[in-house]
Amino acid sequence: MSHTIRVGDLVTGEAVVLDLRVAQLASRAVAFAFDVAVQFGLLLLVSLLVPIGFDDALQTALALSLTVLVLVGYPTAVESLSRGRSLGKLVMGLRVVRDDGGAIRFRHALVRALGGFFVDFWALGMGGAVALFVSLFSPQGKRVGDYLAGTVVIHTRVPKQQVELATMPPQLAEWASGLDLSQLPDELVLAARQYLSRYHELTEQARWDLGSRLSDDVGAAIRSPRLEYTHPHPYLSAVLAERRRRAAG
Structure with a gap:
């Protein structure tokens, strides 16, 4: 079954909506x-x-x-x-x-x-x-x-009540510290956050397919693609956690 990403009505093959905030x-x-x-x-x-x-x-x-x-x-x-x-x-x-x-x-x-x-x-x-x-x-x-x-x-502004679920995987901390995140689009960050927040509602296949597509887009933006043996979840978590750390610093 195919899995599609759509902004504002971001739907996976299991009909799980990953909601990005459509402008009113x-x-x-x-x-x-x-x-x-x-x-x-x-x-x-x-x-x-x-x-x-x-x-x-x-x-x-x-x-x-x-x-x-x-x-x-x-x-x-x-x-x-x-x-x-x-x-x-x-x-x-x-x-x-x-x-x-x-x-x-x-x-x-x-x-x-x-x-x-x-x-x-x-x-x-x-x-x-x-x-x-x-x-x-x-x-x-x-x-x-x-x-x-x-x-x-x-x-593109995240509501204050949104919980940041991204935590830094220890094995990726050194790699993440050297990333160039300046070209990472806000809408891609929001989509990755939504993916992480709804991760446990997805089937294993959807976790991989949806996460892989997001990881490919993120990897292209930061010029550091996900390694083939790295699961999308820790990859995206590392990128978002590093982004949050720099923003807080």
Whole structure:
């Protein structure tokens, strides 16, 4: 039986849900408002740099081109370079991830931005009415751009009441102390924490399959893959425990 990982509805083959916190409409709206303010600030700045004296048709075409460039180019560039975090999402502790929990790439950011411009917000979106309507009826709060890109927005901040279950396996302590954890994505950390917290609810096969997939992603991010004979549980525990130790220090 196959086992799948899905953010916000992270389900194993045994229908055990590993819950990552899908961003709610209110927090997404605040992040969007912040980004819109930045975009219109950029539009104002760019408009001041445009030379005057062109005929009306050329001025209109230039203004439209600059508007599309900012409203599509800004979110595409920022979310691509930051692995899913625009300035507004950074303020609100949100991140865009793929439906399978992985980091988005340029094509995901571009499709989201195009969907936002043409459908969700501007060209046909009636100022965000389409995005609001679709999000309200989506279990994961998705707008049209998210459906087209295969993405979802999640919270990256862990609730204070969440218990940290990761403990450092003694045999991996020295190895973990030399890891570069700077490129470890927050959404991957959250998924690993959820895996550890629900570990005993999974069958042995699911523990291995789900843990192996998470370990592969973590290993790629920290450039230190899990050894073939190391079980995913101690590997992930060591990485998270070391991350917690550095944060506390």
